[in-house]
Amino acid sequence: MDSQRSLLVIALAFVSLLLWQAWQADHAPKPATPAVTETSQAQNNSAELQLGNTSSSAQPTSAPAVAQQVKVRTDVLELVIDTKGGDIVDLKLPAFTLALGNPDPYQLMRKLNGFEYVAQSGLLADGPDDKRNSGRPVYSVAETNYQLAAGQNELVVPLTYLHNGLEVEKRYVFTAGKYDVRVEYSLKNTSDQTKLVQPYQHLVQTIEGGKTSSMMMPIYRGAAYSTSEKRYEKYDFEEMQETNLLSPTKGGWVAMLEHYFVAAWIPQKDADNQLYSLVSNGNGVIGARGPEVTIPAGESVTLTSVFYAGPKDQDHLANLADGLDLTVDYGFLWFISQPLFALLTLIQSLVTNWGVAIIIITLLIKGLMFPLTKVQYESQAKMRNLKPKMDEIQARYKDDRQKLGPAMMELYRKEKVNPMGGCLPMLIQMPIFLALYWVFVESVELRQAPFALWIQDLSVQDPYYVLPVLYGISMFVMQKLTPMTVTDPMQQKIMMWMPVMFSVFFLWFPSGLVLYWVVSNLISLAQMLYIYRGMEKKGLYSRA
Structure with a gap:
């Protein structure tokens, strides 16, 4: 499994979680x-x-009153x-x-x-x-x-x-x-x-x-x-x-x-x-x-x-x-949501703007996760370097799926590349994303809390859908910088349409949550470029 497939699985898992919660509310055993x-x-x-x-026919002992x-x-x-x-x-x-x-x-x-x-x-x-x-x-x-x-x-x-x-x-x-x-x-x-x-x-x-x-x-x-x-x-x-x-x-x-x-x-x-x-x-x-x-x-x-x-x-x-x-x-991730809310409240008390507080907490989270992010992007860069060899193997075994998988795994073993190397940071970030989702949905402090310009209530969806569109664009750029290593044509099409799918998906999300994810993607882009540039200087990576 590669990083693109992992992202797809995590996305589908998140959607499934929401659907399961909705089903539980209506059909789960009591x-x-x-x-x-x-x-x-x-x-x-x-x-x-x-x-x-x-x-009752009994009458009160006190005088009748209206x-x-x-x-x-x-x-x-x-x-x-x-x-x-x-x-x-x-x-x-x-x-x-x-x-x-x-x-x-x-x-x-x-x-x-x-x-x-x-x-x-x-x-x-x-x-x-x-x-x-x-x-x-x-x-x-x-x-x-x-x-x-x-x-x-x-x-x-x-x-x-x-x-x-x-x-x-x-x-x-x-x-x-x-x-x-x-x-x-x-x-x-x-x-x-x-x-x-x-x-x-x-x-x-x-x-x-x-x-x-x-x-x-x-x-x-x-x-x-x-x-x-x-x-x-x-x-x-x-x-x-x-x-x-x-x-x-x-x-x-x-x-x-x-x-x-x-x-x-x-x-x-x-x-x-x-x-x-x-x-x-x-x-x-x-x-x-x-x-x-x-x-x-x-x-x-x-x-x-x-x-x-x-x-x-x-x-x-x-x-x-x-x-x-x-x-x-805050649901089953309350033990993450509560400290995140406490931190968010502390930051807001200093900056007096919940939107700015969301941006700052995003910077802190991404900063703490940078070591894992570095491992993720280095793994993706190595996968990108292997793309010519992967294309050659895919062309050789395009009509034999049973041989394609083992051949790809042998290539990973020979080149000492772990295709799962990009999954761990995403798996760690997903609970944080879900925990913040419940913070933005449940915390009354964010009700009608303004940010700037057209965002005057961080607890409801973006009225002009600007943030979901920006998220889709940032996701598309990140996808272009990430090697497309999936071989199944259907999965390739799904991956290609994921920025659009997520933009539509985020149309109904609280704007505070989408703001967090947009800022997170922008920081990820900056980190990605920084890591890749360092690898280029060492001759470990080429964008060609």
Whole structure:
């Protein structure tokens, strides 16, 4: 096998990998989940009440109230809380515009036009959310508009409800500059009986009607969770439809993922929680249920959880909960992607331009790989010197394929040339290429990050396809400098068309990745010319 054939094999392997990943998303066998016990099924059925699927004839002990919409605005969040249940039914991220040229804030959560994506929480057992009681409580609020003032560090939004002698205050505590919100239940038992409550938190999203992905941009939309045994596990809507998730754990978290953004519930870390999922009326639900808490007569207790809705900021997510940073899913090459992203971030902090940072990291990678590159090009140069002899052998055995192969191998042995010598650097560079691919696809830092001129978003394809064309040209020039040693006519035609094939292939790639590959090819061309010139001076190579 020669270097051209190796390049073809690697290219086809890469395409096959993407196709395999796309197939896996739709057809791969799903991991087994625990069987649903009768008790657990009953607990999951109680969660359906929060979706509006179960009615109850029981009446609340507090005066009837009309549900209202409470608008809350901080420097990084704009959201709406429905006083029925105290649910978050709308959430925007003002720091992230919907798209280039569209100044509207990115809407992560909403409840409109047949699509629902909301965050719910409540109290079961003797709590006001249990199906044996009044269903979802309608909280009272002092105001319907809250805003974090300039210079203010914390904003508290209290919602109150009285239920059978249980005073409930549900508080949302917002902090300046943060996407994580502390959700507290302050409970006081004013009755003469012991009360038992069980907190739950879950995310609800309509399965159909969400954003789709393509082979080149495999955007995952679905759920994920973490337990004490599994730091990160995807649990997509198809799995939800097949079987309910039931997983006891210490701590843990549940989340819904949407490309660059994530919404997550993080229950109490020291509690014995149970993670669950269900599907109801076309909605997928994933949540966490805490242990039952006893509140003696006259006593008070406060229950706390954390809700996060925002960008997949790896450092911040890692500090919030173990494994939450893995929602930035770099795939099986995460151990390469993570240090590459850290290096890229460090460089960007110095040059303040992600495109320039990509160019610099490319220079560093190519510089580190130069010793292997030198071996590769020297091997290719020796192969080029052998081309007359190879042509002679090919002409001699053109009608006898069985003799052609051994004759070529004998020539390589006699001339002490390894036809595989050019493969190793490409094999090493391919994982780096794949790892960077996932960095550019998954890292929210590159979303709408400008480079220069027409490249104003490195996370999407080049709008004018200039970079893919430049890549094809650079690949064509490199091909001309590399000896064509394949003998099969079909392979020769494929190799000849590879620059065009790759240019078309890269049309849909993130422009940041194509920028990396264009710069990489230009550096390779410079290294190739430098190495060949040195070999010419030593009489080891001739371009003739």
